[in-house]
Amino acid sequence: DPALFASGEKVFKKCKACHAVGEGAKNKSGPQLNGLFGRQMGSVEGFKYSKVFVAAHGEGRVWDEAALVEFLAKPRSYMKGTKMAFSGLKKEDDLAAITAYLKSFGE
Ligand code: HEM
Numbered sequence: 076d077p078a079l080f081a082s083g084e085k086v087f088k089k090c091k092a093c094h095a096v097g098e099g100a101k102n103k104s105g106p107q108l109n110g111l112f113g114r115q116m117g118s119v120e121g122f123k124y125s126k127v128f129v130a131a132h133g134e135g136r137v138w139d140e141a142a143l144v145e146f147l148a149k150p151r152s153y154m155k156g157t158k159m160a161f162s163g164l165k166k167e168d169d170l171a172a173i174t175a176y177l178k179s180f181g182e
Pocket of ligand 1: 089091106113157173
């Protein structure tokens, strides 16, 4: 859905200071977000995650749509101790749009 992609691109402006996605995306203060869906939590090479993400990785947890929506709605409740300093996305529309946008960079 091109309209959803376009609104997702706008929502991603809130993430861009810390995250890159797309061809050649590198880690910034947050990990690069290519191929996020189906990716193990805390698994980006060369990124230094907080303990809670290292633990999630150890438990074999994987990003899917439900997990991402819950995390982005309330990052610090979903991942207690995360160093992601982001208050969260309040609007359901924004959550749907960012999910569609990130999905377009691989599953
Ligand atoms: C982690 C998405 C905003 C900094 C993550 C992860 C995702 C994500 C999916 C986990 C990645 C993984 O397991 O490899 C997003 C999205 C954002 C956003 C979609 C916007 C809506 C931000 C902002 C910052 C930030 C604004 C910086 C102020 C980080 C950091 C981590 C992280 C430092 C690692 C967390 C840890 O190790 O505890 N983000 N993020 N993010 N993000 Fe974000």
